[in-house]
Amino acid sequence: MESLGVVVNPIAGMGGRVGLKGTDGKLEEARELGAEPRAPDRAREALAAVHRRAPELTVYTAAGVLGEDAARDAGYEPIVVYEPTADDGTEPPAETTAADTRAAVRAFLERDVDLVCFVGGDGTAVDVAEVIERDAERATTDSGSETDFSRDDSGTPMLGVPAGVKIYSSVFAVTPADAGRIIAEFDRVTSREVNDIDEDAYRDGEVRAELKAVVPVPVAPDVQSGKQVSSGSVDSLASGFAREIDPDRTYVFGPGSTVGAIETELGIDPSPLGVDVWRDGTVLARDASESEILEVLAEPVTIVVSPIGGQGFIFGRGNHQLSPAVIERADEIEVVASGEKLDGIDALRVDTDDAAIDESLRGWQQVRTGRFTTRLVNVV
Known part of the structure; x- marks a missing residue:
């Protein structure tokens, strides 16, 4: 060229x-x-x-x-x-x-x-x-x-x-x-x-x-796929997650229907494409911006995200509110996805605008796929 x-x-x-x-x-x-x-x-x-x-x-x-x-x-x-x-x-x-x-x-x-x-x-x-x-x-x-x-x-x-x-x-x-x-x-x-x-x-x-x-x-392996929408029930996944909720933790729920199903199971009215913050039955922020999330966070913090179907991104696409500053406050990241969605993803991906944060997130990540089931997927 x-x-x-x-x-x-x-x-x-x-x-x-x-x-x-x-x-x-x-x-x-x-x-x-x-x-x-x-x-x-x-x-x-x-x-x-x-x-x-x-x-x-x-x-x-x-x-x-x-x-x-x-x-x-x-x-x-x-x-x-x-x-x-x-x-x-x-x-x-x-x-x-x-x-x-x-x-x-x-x-x-x-x-x-x-x-x-x-x-x-x-x-x-x-x-x-x-x-x-x-x-x-x-x-x-x-x-x-x-x-x-x-x-x-x-x-x-x-x-x-x-x-x-x-x-x-x-x-x-x-x-x-x-x-x-x-x-x-x-x-x-x-x-x-x-x-x-x-x-x-x-x-x-x-x-x-x-x-x-x-x-x-x-043609290159690092050109991303188009977004695909996963289908299939995530009820058992949501039920299993809700059973293990820690009342002393602050949960930051990312966008998407899979995470939304967990929120619904917890009695939260989810913002489908926004970020909600919740702790022990109380919604601290709904459809929140980065600054609103940081304002209400109290440790310990769990961020809950689901990969984009067909692409595998868990941070950096459609959830920029979950910024490096927010990620740094979390001591736990939970990735949730149906098995069907994972079948269409070769790896999980991150693109946060912070090279150090991206590198810290790379490696094998446990993904919850059902009430009791998980799968290891590599974050690249």
Whole structure:
């Protein structure tokens, strides 16, 4: 590979730790709650990993926080091919938009980059895929042949660096470091799905996923799978967990239906996609942000999480409220999942934005699968 296009959604993921479950339409609220950008740091980490392996790569990017800053910090001298302009013509505008992402990608494609790398979440993936699909369709129409988006050569490949709250698409590397390695070393592509969900429904506890595009993505073991929803009863698992509750412990219940079943067994009205804190029959915080969780924690602390089906993430996807600071307060982490869900997962994964915390979580983890049954699964 000789050239790379890089675009960063600088606000991606800001709503996670403050409990907003996304940033779409919630940016000002996220800032008022103290949210800080995470995408720029993850962009720098990914590009630094690329630079260690391919320092001679030509990097095209958008100005400032849209990619230029991260590329320079990683050691590149990027070629800026897009600069956002405000409605009044001033540069740069106070805020960037999805239109800026799409315009940057169009500029990359005009320069025939070998790969588009984007930093964000599913919404950013949709914006990038839309431009790539239209470019591929136009090229195919111009050549007089029929478009076939199932082919591996159906457009310029794309790869995501995960920075959003919701990561349901199968176009993302597992971690920023994995993204850097893939960018520098991949030699084949395959078709992968881009999915997005309705964030307003998601905040109300309902997942409405929709296939948005099928695009070429590098073939590599560290590209995550799309989210799958596990089916089957978890009643026995919930019952077994509830029987062993320690009244002297504070329990931090993560998102998801499996953990929600445990809460229901305990008489709690769970927030399906939020984080609840409970101790000895009392809900201390419901649908809590990181700061709200930390405020009510009293040791000892157990965090209860369930892996995302098909992906295996227990921290770092959809539960950013369970931040490194929260994890550090826990002396026990309980992972729960049905056997059916585990059958579709090759390993458990973590991506907390803190390398030391991630490393401390790696190794064999006991996962409760039923009333009395457990299974050992490796956290990688």
